[in-house]
Amino acid sequence: MSTRDRTAIPPRRRRPRGSRAERFAPLVLLAPAVLIIVGPRLWPLVLGINFSFTGDGDRDGTAVGFDNYLTLLGDPLFLTALRNVGLLVLLLPVAVAIPGLLATFLHLKVPGHRVYRGVYFFPAVLSPVIVGAIFTLLLAFDGPLNTVLGGLGIGPVDWLGDPDVAIFAIVGVHVWATFGMALVVFLAGFATLDPSLLDAAEVDGATLPQTIRHVIVPGLTRTIQFVFVTTLIGMLTSMFGLVYVMTSGGPEGSTYLPEYYVWIQQGQMNQPALASAASTALFLIMLVVGLAQIAVLRRTGGED
Template sequence: MTQTLTATDAKRRKAAAAHADPGSRSVERFAYLFVLPALALVVVFRIIPLIWGFGYSFTNYDGMSTPRFVGLDNYVGIAHDPVFLDSLVNMLILLATLPIWIGLPLVLAILIHQGVPGGKLFRAVYFFPAVLSSVIVGAIFNVLLRYDGSFNLFLKAMGFSAVDWLGNSSTALFSLIAVQLWSTFGMSLLIFIAGLSTVSAEMLEAAKLDGAKLLQTWWHIVIPSIRPIIEFAAVVTTIGMLTSMFGLIYVLTAGGPGTSTILPEFLIWLEQGKMNRPGYASAISMVLFLLMAGLAAIQIRIMSRNADI
């Protein structure tokens, strides 16, 4: 009996070994066949287009005649393009609001974690706008933020004067940013709540016994212990700022008034719609890609540093 078992075991181990062996031809062929659809989709629709766009950005291609190499002309061109420069300034203003995008959900997450009455409900409700399409959010806020909309009605009731939030170039960008923040802060909130659940309760209790005040325990214990999560959320939020604003801009402000709400990703769309200078549009794309690559590098550094600890 024992012997039979051992024999089966040996057979099993041998079979397993056959699979661990990279030389197992049929397994290899099967594996390639199984990753092929995923790999092909990614290579054909993302990696090759990236290389192709990189090439375009150095040509004067107009969509019809043979492209000619023009060196950095497109890049010099965008550097002198007032619309592109405006889009960069808008982007910098957006990026400068990052502390609010992190701070607001972080404070709310800590409060929910501390057991605010109705915390579970708050979590579900705060996240709710994040599942709605930016088209839905944009279309509703386009009505709410009109001169005669709900928001101004509310302000007037509070004794303030009405503002044409979307029609005024000094307020349109902040309105856009506020709406996007309103509709997506639930995402970071979920990330922080998940992170907080790993903070040890004993540490908090010990701090309390030492007489630490609520805010002190937050600042000295809770926030440092989820620092990697905060850094992660900051990178993810920044990536979102660079690449997830299109839908809202498209519906809420269409980039206007003037260039006041054009961000680089929206400008790429406007440029590609003209169809006659893909080289120029590609140059803007490459700038956006460089920013994304920089963020990816930071993300990888954060992740590997955390792995070292």
């Protein structure tokens, strides 16, 4: 091609970098998700927090400052609910370790692992009301469990009537009914784990506890963090059905949890402002405990 022909071809126009459309494209794509979060989620939360500073009854709609929160701190039932939250936090590692260990065995393909996957997940599809009704019969003082214990020479246990035992029974039922979801999450986490690390641990003669501690736990740090937080949220916000069906907050209010307390104040006592204050307290508890768990797990996992 001659020089004259080359000069006859008009030069290509360069596309301007960072055009306005390109800069706003991510915002347009994020807009629906942001609206969904801000609209149905954050806005009602803000309204609930604002409502918690108003009064009930004769003072309905009147600003009362922190009176509702002071009332909560003086209510023995709410203090019992807070104590039970502390108990749930202490039992949380057990609730996470159970699906974690089972997922480890399934990943190692123990005999019958395909069947176990379906069996372990099945309780997660049951309604809490159905689960509560079933275990109310099983854990009754004259129920099948105590009949078996009696055959073993162990005295009957008042699982749902003893204030010192009932909350542990409900937590145990909740863990049984929900660990299938955490199991699926752990199995998904194992799919991202480098198989060569497990092979190297086997070649080096590492025992199963050593493999779990030095290979699996560091490799699944993110997954463990996610399961810890979601399990805690489930314990604090998804046990209402079990408490309502199995004990109705009893005996002696020993199985009260914040969400059940909120329902009592709103649905039976007709104190929506006090219920809003309890809901706000529950939100703050979940936020603080969740952030603390993430910080501890990051430090344990050796993350920056």
